Amino acid sequence: MMKLNFTAVLFLLLLVSPLYAQRTMKGQPFLQAAAHWGGAPGVSVSGGQYLERSLWEAGVKAQGFRAPLSTGDDLECLDITAGGTWQWRLVSTRSRALCLYAGGGLFAGYECYDPRKVLPPTIELRMPSKGVFLYGLSAAVTVEVFFCRSVALVLGADIPVNFSSRASRIRWNTTAGIRIDL
Numbered sequence: 001m002m003k004l005n006f007t008a009v010l011f012l013l014l015l016v017s018p019l020y021a022q023r024t025m026k027g028q029p030f031l032q033a034a035a036h037w038g039g040a041p042g043v044s045v046s047g048g049q050y051l052e053r054s055l056w057e058a059g060v061k062a063q064g065f066r067a068p069l070s071t072g073d074d075l076e077c078l079d080i081t082a083g084g085t086w087q088w089r090l091v092s093t094r095s096r097a098l099c100l101y102a103g104g105g106l107f108a109g110y111e112c113y114d115p116r117k118v119l120p121p122t123i124e125l126r127m128p129s130k131g132v133f134l135y136g137l138s139a140a141v142t143v144e145v146f147f148c149r150s151v152a153l154v155l156g157a158d159i160p161v162n163f164s165s166r167a168s169r170i171r172w173n174t175t176a177g178i179r180i181d182l
Contacts, residue, residue: 044061053088057084058084065171078112081109082107104138106136106137113166133164135163141156142156154176157172
């Protein structure tokens with residue numbers, strides 16, 4: 001009988017089996033910079049870490065939006081927040097070059113009303129101050145597409161629910177950014 005060499009068998013199996021290198025792995029950190037749009041532009045910077053089948057992310061965000069007034073004018077608002085999210089990986093390719101995540105998070109910050117002072121002085125805002133402390137939660141969906149080993153294009157959408165906002169409680173945002181795996 002012929003004695004099989006373990007190394008030869010392993011080599012033959014590797015030749016006939018496709019190999020896939022995973023782009024993300026448990027414990028791997030990342031940094032992200034993104035642009036947002038929800039009626040007005042915004043930007044964010046964040047960092048996070050991949051887990052077994054999910055990821056967490058924490059960062060800061062500056063997001064503008066407009067709220068209609070009864071006079072027909074728009075009130076410009078600027079939200080400056082810090083927050084964190086957790087998202088579950090719903091679907092991915094075997095190499096994780098393409099992943100779909102969904103989840104939610106919490107945020108807190110400050111909402112500034114008419115930051116550029118463009119409203120005419122004849123319009124009186126019936127708000128107690130020029131801004132308020134802002135806090136809330138959000139639901140998010142993110143698609144991650146790696147175009148090289150450790151750099152991905154990130155596209156997403158989220159719906160923040162603001163519990164203390166005087167201008168608008170529920171909004172929507174779209175996101176496009178770059179994520180770099182470290």
